[in-house]
Amino acid sequence: MLDILNIDVFYDDVQVIWGVSFSVKKGEVVALIGANGAGKSTILKTISGLVSPRNGEIRFEGRPIHVVEPHRLVEAGVVHVPEARRLFVEMTVEENLDMGSLKGEAKKRRQQSKEMVFEIFPRLRERRRQAAGTLSGGEQQMVAIGRGLMSRPTLMMFDEPSLGLAPILVKEIFNIIKRIKDEGTTVLIVEQNVKQTLLISDRAYVLETGRIVLEGSGASVLNNEHVRTAYLGV
Amino acid sequence: MTSSQIEVLLQTLISGLLLGGLYALIGIGMTLIMGVMKIINLAHGELMMVGMYVAFVLFSSFHVDPYLSVFVAVPVLFILGVLLQKFLINPVLKVEAIIPENQVILTVGIGMVLANVATIIFTSDYKSTPVEYATKAWYLSDIWKETPIELSLSMPWSVSFLLAIIITVLLWFFLTKTDMGKSIRATAQDKDAALLMGVNVERLRVFTFGLGSALVGAAGCLLLPIYYLYPDLGGQFTLIAFVITILGGLGSTVGAIIGGIILGIFESLTSTYVGMGWAPVGRFVIFVAALIFFPGGIVAILKRKRFGK
Numbered sequence: 361m362l363d364i365l366n367i368d369v370f371y372d373d374v375q376v377i378w379g380v381s382f383s384v385k386k387g388e389v390v391a392l393i394g395a396n397g398a399g400k401s402t403i404l405k406t407i408s409g410l411v412s413p414r415n416g417e418i419r420f421e422g423r424p425i426h427v428v429e430p431h432r433l434v435e436a437g438v439v440h441v442p443e444a445r446r447l448f449v450e451m452t453v454e455e456n457l458d459m460g461s462l463k464g465e466a467k468k469r470r471q472q473s474k475e476m477v478f479e480i481f482p483r484l485r486e487r488r489r490q491a492a493g494t495l496s497g498g499e500q501q502m503v504a505i506g507r508g509l510m511s512r513p514t515l516m517m518f519d520e521p522s523l524g525l526a527p528i529l530v531k532e533i534f535n536i537i538k539r540i541k542d543e544g545t546t547v548l549i550v551e552q553n554v555k556q557t558l559l560i561s562d563r564a565y566v567l568e569t570g571r572i573v574l575e576g577s578g579a580s581v582l583n584n585e586h587v588r589t590a591y592l593g594v
Numbered sequence: 595m596t597s598s599q600i601e602v603l604l605q606t607l608i609s610g611l612l613l614g615g616l617y618a619l620i621g622i623g624m625t626l627i628m629g630v631m632k633i634i635n636l637a638h639g640e641l642m643m644v645g646m647y648v649a650f651v652l653f654s655s656f657h658v659d660p661y662l663s664v665f666v667a668v669p670v671l672f673i674l675g676v677l678l679q680k681f682l683i684n685p686v687l688k689v690e691a692i693i694p695e696n697q698v699i700l701t702v703g704i705g706m707v708l709a710n711v712a713t714i715i716f717t718s719d720y721k722s723t724p725v726e727y728a729t730k731a732w733y734l735s736d737i738w739k740e741t742p743i744e745l746s747l748s749m750p751w752s753v754s755f756l757l758a759i760i761i762t763v764l765l766w767f768f769l770t771k772t773d774m775g776k777s778i779r780a781t782a783q784d785k786d787a788a789l790l791m792g793v794n795v796e797r798l799r800v801f802t803f804g805l806g807s808a809l810v811g812a813a814g815c816l817l818l819p820i821y822y823l824y825p826d827l828g829g830q831f832t833l834i835a836f837v838i839t840i841l842g843g844l845g846s847t848v849g850a851i852i853g854g855i856i857l858g859i860f861e862s863l864t865s866t867y868v869g870m871g872w873a874p875v876g877r878f879v880i881f882v883a884a885l886i887f888f889p890g891g892i893v894a895i896l897k898r899k900r901f902g903k
Contacts, residue, residue: 408790409789410786410789410790429794430789430790431792431793431794431795432792434790440790442786442787442790446784446786446787446790447784448780448784448787448788449783450779451776451779451780451783455776455779458773459776459777459780459788459791459793460791462777462791463792507791511791
């Protein structure tokens with residue numbers, strides 16, 4: 361479904377991604393794990409077009425998307441739930457959800473999608489008229505995920521969804537991601553919360569200083585000696 | 595306070611409020627552009643001047659009432675704004691320059707060109723539109739015979755104020771009820787997140803510049819019956835819009851409305867109690883005071899209250 365072919369990414373003259381290739385197949389949960397500064401977020405930003413690769417190709421359902429204008433990606437079915445949530449803080453919860461369904465089919469099904477989001481996150485229904493910036497961190501993450509779901513994506517990319525959340529909320533968020541997968545949406549997730557992520561992942565790639573150093577099934581990466589010492593501290 | 599002193603104070607506050615309503619409309623246009631593009635449009639007053647000349651030409655050649663010419667000036671200014679953004683400002687936004695704010699400098703140039711073109715076409719003479727209702731007014735004693743104090747309400751000022759409010763309300767509906775309006779607010783708050791939601795940010799910038807220009811063009815039509823017109827009048831209104839934008843808290847429309855009214859009342863008070871010529875000085879006092887004491891503007895004060903900090 362999504363194929364990353366040998367991309368190099370630069371910030372000005374500094375190369376941060378070195379010949380990275382990987383793929384996400386339909387219906388999978390694929391994890392990109394690695395330490396701070398390994399280049400995980402950069403890869404997501406490159407897929408969604410906020411950053412352009414200098415070399416290499418990104419294909420979604422066979423079509424090259426690294427040459428497409430970033431705002432067209434949502435219509436194609438790819439949605440990026442960004443790091444630190446990036447909500448429109450002065451707009452209400454409901455307006456934030458509206459922003460997730462601006463085009464085509466998603467716009468037509470806006471009410472229906474909103475009901476679906478409120479069913480997954482009942483707390484958002486209570487707070488629908490509240491400014492997003494006044495919500496707690498966990499609720500904001502719910503809005504960010506809900507906003508992503510509003511576009512009816514076929515591929516959903518999460519950038520550190522557990523960042524800054526209390527352990528009980530982290531668990532809830534991971535359960536939601538699993539549910540999203542079970543309902544047929546493909547998931548690409550970037551995380552530092554290695555254990556929880558690998559437990560719900562079909563496959564995983566380990567990224568270190570802009571290069572993929574390890575890949576395999578979620579379980580095999582979790583049991584890898586290097587991963588255990590470097591990321592899990594056991 | 596004697597009754598005549600109260601009369602002067604109330605009359606001053608009334609004219610300040612009426613002036614403030616127009617200032618708010620002038621400021622909102624700049625604020626919208628500021629929000630989406632993060633640049634101060636220093637050609638804002640000159641765009642208003644263009645709107646005023648549109649209304650002036652319609653009045654002097656076809657006897658169209660300046661209030662009706664809003665319907666012509668708005669589309670004309672919208673198109674002018676769109677063209678300026680698309681062919682001048684957007685290309686400059688893309689260029690990596692030594693000066694980071696060279697789009698702002700570009701708007702200064704656009705303002706100069708507009709003022710000079712107006713001078714070539716209309717000469718630098720002062721023009722006015724002698725509408726027959728220019729001096730009409732309503733008096734308090736007309737409706738309340740035994741009133742202890744006499745107050746008056748100028749008709750063109752009141753009509754301009756009401757129309758400014760109507761336009762502002764329409765804008766508010768547009769910004770809160772339509773997807774395009776929501777996209778404008780979203781882009782002002784977080785451009786990259788808006789892009790990830792599928793907002794065509796480049797096209798939105800073009801539209802917003804057109805919208806901001808159209809709003810200030812409408813303000814120009816409302817100002818024409820109560821003001822005089824000359825090609826260089828833009829500069830002082832750019833300054834007024836700039837002060838309102840800073841006072842309101844960069845990029846906030848609510849802040850701009852309150853900022854406009856505060857500025858209108860303050861100027862009116864200065865010209866009554868200090869002297870006519872001191873109004874611009876009052877403007878600067880407010881400007882400097884806002885920068886020093888309320889660096890986030892009115893919107894920061896409102897927010898502090900809402901979040902209980």
